Amino acid sequence: MYKDEQLDEEKVFKDPVHRYIHVKDRVIWDLIGTAEFQRLRRIKQLGTSFLTFHGAEHSRFNHSLGVYEIVRRILFNFDGRPHWNKDQRLLCLCAALLHDLGHGPFSHTFEKVFKLDHEAFTRQIVLGDTEINYILRRVEEDFPQKVADVINKTYEDKLVVSLISSQIDADRMDYLQRDAYFTGVSYGHFDMERILRVMRPLEDQVVIKQSGMHAVEDYIMSRYQMYWQVYFHPVSRSAEVILTKILHRAKELYETGYQFSLKPTHFISFFSEKNAVEDYLKLDESIVLYYFQMWIDETDPILSDLCVRFINRRLFKYVEFNPNAQMKEWMDLYQLFQKVGINPQYYLVDDSSSDLPYDFYRPGEEGERLPIHLLMPNQELKELSRQSDIVESISGKKRTDHKLYFPMDFIEALPDDQPEKSEIKAILGLS
Structure with a gap:
């Protein structure tokens, strides 16, 4: 039966974070080989x-691949434990492998501009007419x-969902370590092997043995540091701002004829808000x-300038600035x-960027998140921030950071005797 079919010989991928990624299931191997999954090679994680x-x-x-490998290791440790239904194994592995399938180029920026949702595309x-769907249907009609429901967090077995979507899941454990490795920073490292050893399955969630609390503290703090040092880095955000403006400008130009x-053939579906999945997969x-490189030669000076900036890394400068509190200066x-x-x-x-590094359970609140529970020696469950002073100190605290981005070169190029030049510099605190 295809569902249980194993490869004659285990395949391994060399990986800088997990050392090896192991594949023995025919289904997983076939999914990796699909056009839709191979497309993810051409989309940067960060x-x-x-x-x-x-x-x-x-x-x-x-x-x-990394998220798949972490889930594979978790399930190896769960094997034979109470509350774990081994019939869910393949479903967990497929959902882990495919959870990011719907990401587009420069994902979050692209989504924001065209009001898309990568989870909807996933x-x-x-579920559509794809190689992925064909392979999954060979398992069961x-x-x-089921895979879509797990990724969508609507699957009936919440334990399965929590493996790839919770406050301590395989997705976060992979991207924190992987992003730290490739950016060269030291913040994203924590003892994942220890966390995997102390994870236990319960009816509706994964819990952590109390003896592993310090490894989880380390994980929470590494996430906190990675957001502020890497994910919200002001220079990356400057590039994101320019990228956003290029897409907005191209859309505006298209709409005005x-x-x-x-011709922006690959973007037309999104400019006209058709958002067809077959067009999305070609992007x-x-x-x-390639389009940005070509648009440098467009006659529209704004589109051309923004593309030069992005392609040649001539980014906007920034200052701390909160338009909500500084409305007059903004105007x-x-x-x-x-x-x-x-x-x-x-x-x-x-x-502006904001992050909530860890949240405890507050019923009824929008976007409520299940907390991390510790399994005490007496089998009682205790919420993490009630046991850890470190986690309690950042728990439920949202941190927000505001920046104002502008082209310093344009301002410097203004004639010195133009009064507006010194007024702009004074407001921006540049003089």
């Missing part, structure tokens, strides 16, 4: 971060739906960067930019 950390060239393909790829030298970062800057002929819609951008 979007624009490669412009800040030159090693951050790793792909969603790397990460997806479901469409799993309703197997694609501008004649592109290179990857090499395609997007003044907007008008001053207009006066001197710098379009503020594209060249004056406020951007």
Whole structure:
């Protein structure tokens, strides 16, 4: 039976984070070989971060294999334990492997501009007319739906869902270590082997033996540090701001009938909000960067300039600035930019980032998240922040950071005797 079919010989992928990734199931091997999964090689895991950390060239393909491998190891440790239904093994492995299938080029930026949802695309790829769907249906007719439900967090067995989507899951454990490795920072490292050894399955969630609390503290703190040192790095965000503005500008030009030298064929589905999954699957970062490279020669000065900036890493400068608290300065800057002929819609951008490193359970709140529970020696469950002073100190605390991005070179190029130049610099705190 295809469901249980094993390869004649185990396949291994060499991996810089987990050393080896092991594949013995025919289904997993076949899924990795599909066009939809291979596309993930052409999408970076960290979007624009490669412009800040030159090693951050790793792909969603790397990460997806890593999440699969962590779940495989967890299930090896769960084998034979109470509350674990081994019939769910293949479902867990497939959901782990395919959880990021719907990510597009420069994922989160692309999603925001075109109001897309990568999880919705993941479901469409799993359930649609794709190689992935064909392979999953060979397992069981309703197997694609089960995989989609796990990834969508609506599957009936919450224990299965929690392996790839909770506050301590295989997804986070892989990306923290992988992103730390490829960016060259030291923050994202924690003792994953220890955490895997102390994980225990319960009816509806994975819990951690109390003896492993310190390894979990380390994991929570490493996540906290990675968000502020890597994921929200202001230089990566500057590149993201420019990327966003390129896509907005191209869409605006398309809608007003501008004649592109290179017709934006791959983007038309998204400009016109059709968002067809077959068009989405044809898009990857090499395609997007090709258009940006070609758009440097467009006659529209804004599109051309923004593409030069992104391709050649001539990024916007930034200052700390909270437009909510500094509304008057924001309005003044907007008008001053207009006066001197710098379009503020594209060249004056406020951007905020916020993160909640760990949250405890607060019923009824929007986006409520199941907390991490410790299994005490007497088999009682205790919520992590009630036992750990370290976790309690950051628990439920949302940290937000505001920046204002602008082209310093444009401001410096203004004539010194132009009064607006010194006014702009004064508001931005540059003089």
